[in-house]
Structures are given as structure tokens and as C-alpha cells.
Amino acid sequence: MDKLPKLTIQIVDDKYVFEKGITRQAGELLIEISEIDRNDIVETFENYKYFKSVLTKDSFFDFSEWILKALSKKYIYPIAFFITNIFTKTAIKYFNDPESFRNEMNNYLDFVDDLYKNDIHSRIKVIQLKEFEKNIGLFANTALFVNNPIFKRYDSFLPLLNHDIKSNESDEFLSEVMELSIEEQDIEYKIVPANDNKFIDYFYIGDLISFLIFDTRNVIKEQILIKKCKNCDGYFIPQKRSDALYCNRSSPQEKSMTCKEYGSKRLWYDKLKNSTSNKLYRNIYMAKQMLAKRNPDIQAHQDDFKNYKEQSAQWRKDMKEGIKTEEEFITWLKTASGRRYLDLWQV
Secondary structure (H helix, E strand, O other): OOOOOOEEEEEEOOEEEEHHHOEEEOOHHHHHHHOOOHHHHHHHHOOOOOOOOOOOHHHHHHHHHHHHHHHHOOOOHHHHHHHHHHHHHHHHHHHHOHHHHHHHHHHHHHHHHHHOOOOHHHHHHHHHHOOHHHOHHHHHHHHHHHHHHHHHHHHHHOOHHHHOOOOHHHHHHHHHHHHHHOOOOOEEEEEEEOOOOOEEEEEEEOOHHHHHHHHHHHHHHOOOOOEEOOOOOOEEOOOOOOOOOOOOOEOOOOOOOEHHHHHHHHHHHHHHHOOHHHHHHHHHHHHHHHHHHHOOOOHHHHHHHHHHHHHHHHHHHHHHOOOOOHHHHHHHHHHHHOHHHHHHOOO
8 A cells, every 4th residue: 555556547539538438528527526525425434334443554455445436336436536545645644654644634633723713613623633543434534624625725716717717816726736736746647659650648647636737737728618507506618609608417496407408498488578579478368368257158258368378388489499580479469469459568
């Protein structure tokens, strides 16, 4: 366990090809990582049957194998790999020089304790984490807690890629990250010849912060736009149009529809609600409905109201699909209103 394993990434046709056949474009994994709920990770490793066992090299090796498999059921493999390596890298530091590492952890936790001294929950958390050497569970919790700020910083960094990839804030963030990690950056690069005089770029990346820097560099280099969905507020990369407003995730309002489908439908109905044709439609609807209610024994009024609802529904469907125009709908409405209702509306 003295050497940290690395994740292999091929660059093929401007796509990342990870182990196990997983493919992503630059920036997509940045987004997926930003959406991770750290509490879900904690809940996962709390299910480890030896969660409270004493921390040793052997017990931690067993835990790291188990957590990689457990996380791979919840996240795609590259994410599971990098989260597992957070614990592994922390353990390597601890077992190689426990005294130095203990001092480093305590200094960090003292800093956090002072930072959140008025927050009783954070102070309790710090007190618990200072006992990290007692068992695997507390050690893993400490490793995740110490790495949590980098997750949070990347959460706040993504919006900077939304509108100005050359912004001062973006440069400031990258400088800060590079200053913290340049010496520990774990990225190797190799060129491998393929068929037809082509070459494949291979990258071997050992930890999460190195991958985040690697992916951010490619997003900026390729000028990939990362936007926020107007419906679910999640980040996404527009695939066809840079002015896209919605992502292709499942819509929180209607699970059977994507945000793009739901958003387009909502925009259409909002536009329709304020249109001239809708006001005219509603006035005629109310007039026909009132006449039908006041004359329940006259079948002609009942049929007229029913036919109007059915035909106008078809007209609205045809307008949405682009088969008919709003002007054609207005012309039909004037015909469908009948002379009796001509004084009830104005266009």
C-alpha cells in the first residue's frame, strides 16, 4: 500500500475513455463530482461490517477494497476510484509517518475548530475526528472531512466557466489550487502508437485533485461551456446549441420528462397564456359554458360547448406542433364564436 494506484485515461476523438469502457467528454466528470453528496459517502462506508475495527495496514487494505466496490455501485468507476484514493492517500501518509501526520491533522482540525467556534455541531465533529486513530470508520471520516473544502471550492468554481473562462476569478482560483497541489500533482503522460499512423494519448492520474486540475485545463483549453439548467439548477454542457437553457436530466417536476422537454412545454404554455388567442379562447369558452349551464335541457347548447372544447384542444395541439399558426387559430375562434358572442371579446 506504499504506492498509490493510478486511473488510466485514453484521449480518443476528444473524449475521455476510462477503464471499464466508460466514456465522457471534458467537463462532464467535473459536473458529476460537484453533485456528490458527501453524506452519501459517509453513509456508504458506515455499512462496512468492520467499521469500528482497529486501524492497521491490513484492516485498512480490506476496507479500501470494500469501499471501492461499494462506491462503484453508487457512482461511475472513475468517481469511486478517486474517492477511494482519498482514503488510501491519507492512509499512506499516516502509516509512513504517523507522528508527522497526527500533528498535521490536529493543526488542521484546530484551525477548523477555531473557524467554527460558534457552531456546536462543527465543534462536536472536530472532537470526534481528533480520535481518528481509534478505528477505520473515524479515520475514513477524517480523511473525507479534510478533503471536503476542495469539493466545495469546485462547486463555487463551476459557475465561472458559465460565461467567462478568462475571468480574473477563474485565474485566481486556478492559481490557488496549483499553489496547493503543484508538488503533489500525480499525472503521468504517454503516447502510444495505434493503427493507420495514429496515436493515442494516455494519462495516468493518481488522485482527485490531480484529475480536477487535468479536467479543468481541458475545459478551458477546448473552450467548453458549462451552464446551469433553468429548470433544475444543475450544471450541464450544451451539446448542440450554446444558448440552450435546459439539460437532459429527469425533470424534478415531472420525472417522465427531461428538463429540456418540461422547460420547452412550460415556455410554450406561458407564452400561450398571455397570447391574444388565449384571451379570445377563454372568453368564448366562458360564454358557451354559461349558456350550456343555464339551458341544461337544450341539447344544441350542450353539443356546441362540447364540440368547442374538443376542437379548440386539437387547434392548440396543432399550434404547439407547428402545424397551425396562432393567426389561423384566431380566425377559427371568430368563426366558432358565432354571432351570439361577437360582443363578448375584443382582439
